[in-house]
Amino acid sequence: MAIADDLSNTPNRIARSAPIAVRLALAFGLLLALLAGVVALVLKQAELVGESSRVVAESSLRQVLLARQAEKAAQAGAQHLHTLFLLDARSDRVPVYALIDTEFAEQKNALSQLLADAHAVEDAVVVERLISTRGRFEAAFQHTVEEVELDMGAARPIMIKETLPALNDMLNALDALVAVKSAQANATISSIRMQQARSREYVLELSGLAVVVALMCAVMITRSITRPLALTVALAREIADGKLDSPMPAAGRDEVGRLITALGEMRNSLAQREARIVDLAFRDPLTGLANRTLFNDRLDQAVGTATRTGHAMSVLLIDLDRFKNVNDVLGHPVGDELLNQVAGRLTRELRRTTDTVARIGGDEFAVLLPAQGREGAALLARQLLTALDTPVTIEGQTVDVSGSIGIATFPDDGANPTELMAHADSAMYVAKQTSSGYAAFTQKMVRTTEHGLSLLSDLRRAVDENQFYLQYQPKISLADRSCLSAEVLIRWRHPTRGFVPPDQFIPFAEQTGCIKSITRWVLARGLAQLAAWRAAGLEMSLNINVSTRDLVQQDLPALVRAQLLAEGVAARHLCLEVTESAIMEDPAHALASLNALHEMGVQLSIDDFGTGYSSLAYLKKLPVQELKIDRSFVMNLDLDDNDLNIVRSTIGMAHHMGLKVVAEGVETESVAAQLKTLGCDGAQGYLFSRPLGADDFHAWAVAARAANPPLVLGAPGEPASADLPESVPAAT
Numbered sequence: 250m251a252i253a254d255d256l257s258n259t260p261n262r263i264a265r266s267a268p269i270a271v272r273l274a275l276a277f278g279l280l281l282a283l284l285a286g287v288v289a290l291v292l293k294q295a296e297l298v299g300e301s302s303r304v305v306a307e308s309s310l311r312q313v314l315l316a317r318q319a320e321k322a323a324q325a326g327a328q329h330l331h332t333l334f335l336l337d338a339r340s341d342r343v344p345v346y347a348l349i350d351t352e353f354a355e356q357k358n359a360l361s362q363l364l365a366d367a368h369a370v371e372d373a374v375v376v377e378r379l380i381s382t383r384g385r386f387e388a389a390f391q392h393t394v395e396e397v398e399l400d401m402g403a404a405r406p407i408m409i410k411e412t413l414p415a416l417n418d419m420l421n422a423l424d425a426l427v428a429v430k431s432a433q434a435n436a437t438i439s440s441i442r443m444q445q446a447r448s449r450e451y452v453l454e455l456s457g458l459a460v461v462v463a464l465m466c467a468v469m470i471t472r473s474i475t476r477p478l479a480l481t482v483a484l485a486r487e488i489a490d491g492k493l494d495s496p497m498p499a500a501g502r503d504e505v506g507r508l509i510t511a512l513g514e515m516r517n518s519l520a521q522r523e524a525r526i527v528d529l530a531f532r533d534p535l536t537g538l539a540n541r542t543l544f545n546d547r548l549d550q551a552v553g554t555a556t557r558t559g560h561a562m563s564v565l566l567i568d569l570d571r572f573k574n575v576n577d578v579l580g581h582p583v584g585d586e587l588l589n590q591v592a593g594r595l596t597r598e599l600r601r602t603t604d605t606v607a608r609i610g611g612d613e614f615a616v617l618l619p620a621q622g623r624e625g626a627a628l629l630a631r632q633l634l635t636a637l638d639t640p641v642t643i644e645g646q647t648v649d650v651s652g653s654i655g656i657a658t659f660p661d662d663g664a665n666p667t668e669l670m671a672h673a674d675s676a677m678y679v680a681k682q683t684s685s686g687y688a689a690f691t692q693k694m695v696r697t698t699e700h701g702l703s704l705l706s707d708l709r710r711a712v713d714e715n716q717f718y719l720q721y722q723p724k725i726s727l728a729d730r731s732c733l734s735a736e737v738l739i740r741w742r743h744p745t746r747g748f749v750p751p752d753q754f755i756p757f758a759e760q761t762g763c764i765k766s767i768t769r770w771v772l773a774r775g776l777a778q779l780a781a782w783r784a785a786g787l788e789m790s791l792n793i794n795v796s797t798r799d800l801v802q803q804d805l806p807a808l809v810r811a812q813l814l815a816e817g818v819a820a821r822h823l824c825l826e827v828t829e830s831a832i833m834e835d836p837a838h839a840l841a842s843l844n845a846l847h848e849m850g851v852q853l854s855i856d857d858f859g860t861g862y863s864s865l866a867y868l869k870k871l872p873v874q875e876l877k878i879d880r881s882f883v884m885n886l887d888l889d890d891n892d893l894n895i896v897r898s899t900i901g902m903a904h905h906m907g908l909k910v911v912a913e914g915v916e917t918e919s920v921a922a923q924l925k926t927l928g929c930d931g932a933q934g935y936l937f938s939r940p941l942g943a944d945d946f947h948a949w950a951v952a953a954r955a956a957n958p959p960l961v962l963g964a965p966g967e968p969a970s971a972d973l974p975e976s977v978p979a980a981t
């Protein structure tokens with residue numbers, strides 16, 4: 250069967266190997282040749298038939314004419330014989346004899362010619378008979394003529410008995426000859442007719458053959474063009490429908506074959522481009538991981554499957570800690586490489602091909618675990634955190650990596666992808682505050698979120714409704730216990746919640762952006778109070794806390810400048826406290842703000858030192874004058890050698906860098922004494938005073954000043970003899 254197919258396809262293959270133009274030229278050439286052949290044959294046949302017809306007609310006519318001529322001559326001879334009987338004088342008969350001789354000669358000549366033309370046996374027999382009858386006639390005629398000259402009376406019976414019967418015999422023989430010739434002519438004509446009929450058949454057969462051959466050629470050529478064209482059209486439609494992987498039809502070497510090849514090339518390049526587009530649409534170009542779109546798509550499918558099968562499934566959201574620092578401090582190429590390495594580590598931890606790891610944001614990754622419950626997800630979270638834990642080395646720099654993972658599991662933590670992702674997100678934020686680094690979602694997290702929402706609207710109202718107030722805590726010099734500065738601490742008296750400590754609302758205000766209006770309020774109220782104290786003769790400076798958000802916003806220096814000008818307070822009497830984590834959150838912007846404030850003359854202090862991640866080496870680059878050691882290291886300084894060592898080395902290094910050091914949370918004399926021994930410059934704590942209201946602080950400060958007059962006047966880090974103008978340079 251295959252061989253038969255092969256054979257039947259061979260002409261097609263041959264046909265398709267030649268160009269269409271050549272094929273058409275060949276086909277039409279063949280057709281023309283066939284037609285020319287047929288025409289030539291028809292002409293030849295017609296010529297043959299015409300020639301033979303002409304020959305036969307001429308020959309028959311000639312023979313009939315010769316026979317008639319002989320007959321006529323015989324009849325004329327007979328007439329002249331009669332004439333002889335009517336002429337008595339011999340002289341009158343002589344001319345008749347001459348005529349008779351001529352007629353005899355004509356007769357003889359005609360008969361000789363008839364004999365010469367008589368090829369057929371039957372012709373010869375008839376002619377022989379004619380010649381013999383003529384001979385007898387001629388003899389009888391001569392005899393009669395001789396008798397006429399001898400005895401006219403005797404000649405007449407001779408003529409009647411001999412000559413006339415001989416003449417009749419000769420005439421009968423001539424009739425027989427004419428009949429034979431006519432029969433021959435008829436036979437020839439019917440043979441010609443047969444020949445003509447045969448010629449017609451030949452012509453018809455040849456024409457039929459030519460038509461069949463032409464049809465076969467036409468079908469073959471048409472098929473050799475239309476079939477590949479139909480395949481080409483089908484291929485083009487498939488390409489248009491986006492089917493780019495169906496098998497390609499075999500391409501010949503003709504024009505259609507070249508078209509198929511070109512379509513194939515077009516299809517391949519389309520397939521490549523489509524793959525690239527799909528890659529761009531669904532892959533993260535940096536890490537090669539699935540992107541958010543692909544992740545969401547797979548999450549939809551996984552939730553669909555889990556709903557049908559009743560199996561659990563989990564989502565893990567992973568956020569890298571301090572990634573922004575890496576990007577800002579070490580540069581984007583290092584940040585990109587870090588993300589790449591993290592992507593590799595996450596991918597390597599996944600064991601099942603059905604699991605998906607995706608990069609869904611800058612430093613945010615997500616893992617989809619179909620058919621995996623909470624325990625399995627928590628186990629993987631721990632493995633991922635361990636995998637991330639090893640520091641990476643990029644361009645010779647060692648970068649610590651850590652992450653926080655939030656887990657949400659279907660169906661307990663969410664019935665749809667949106668809920669699952671939102672709850673994994675909430676869990677991730679909780680995870681950031683835990684030591685384990687991961688957290689599975691609980692309903693309590695929803696309540697926290699709800700609580701957060703109502704807290705947000707309350708916070709927004711608090712400034713307008715004057716629910717905030719300020720307290721001031723003295724910062725004293727350990728050298729002489731004098732008070733030169735006060736730290737401003739905000740307090741919130743909520744109408745229904747009661748007193749809300751700053752630790753509970755400041756971080757939230759920072760997250761939600763409310764901190765900006767709070768800082769503005771604290772700056773205005775605090776500087777107004779400072780101006781009032783100074784106007785009342787209390788030599789004092791103020792420390793005000795600013796948050797990360799304040800620091801990265803470029804309008805902080807302008808705001809501070811405006812408030813200082815509004816209250817007429819010199820910039821040097823203001824010290825802004827920033828936490829090291831606030832600086833490290835966005836070092837580039839933080840540094841810009843700090844520089845602008847420093848140029849303005851504002852003092853800068855690093856708050857809660859020791860709790861963040863920054864190093865003293867990095868702080869060296871900052872325009873700060875003071876460093877406040879966190880109270881967690883100070884409070885048990887006299888009991889804990891570790892704390893003592895930390896505080897000692899911090900003071901040593903800070904002094905080495907030209908910074909004043911203030912210890913927070915000093916509650917006992919023993920700690921104060923230790924700090925003084927260690928060379929600490931200032932201290933703050935319940936030992937000296939709890940945070941006080943403005944009036945109480947004023948009274949406390951006046952009393953303290955009386956008990957412990959300052960050896961020098963000025964803010965920590967400020968030269969005692971400084972006599973700076975009360976004006977404020979414009980912020981840059």
Ligand SMILES: Nc1nc2c(ncn2[C@@H]2O[C@@H]3COP(=O)(O)O[C@H]4[C@@H](O)[C@H](n5cnc6c(=O)[nH]c(N)nc65)O[C@@H]4COP(=O)(O)O[C@H]3[C@H]2O)c(=O)[nH]1
Nearest residue numbers: 737738739751752755771794795796914915916933934935
């Ligand atoms: N145990 C103990 N605590 C002591 C002692 N001496 C002072 N403190 C407390 O230590 C905190 C010192 O403030 P902080 O480190 O800047 O820490 C502050 C500061 O980071 C933030 N904060 C307070 N007011 C403001 C503000 O106006 N703006 C901003 N951005 N943050 C503020 O809230 C944090 C907490 O403030 P507070 O609750 O007022 O808590 C204050 C103060 O009451 C002591 O001897 N023992």
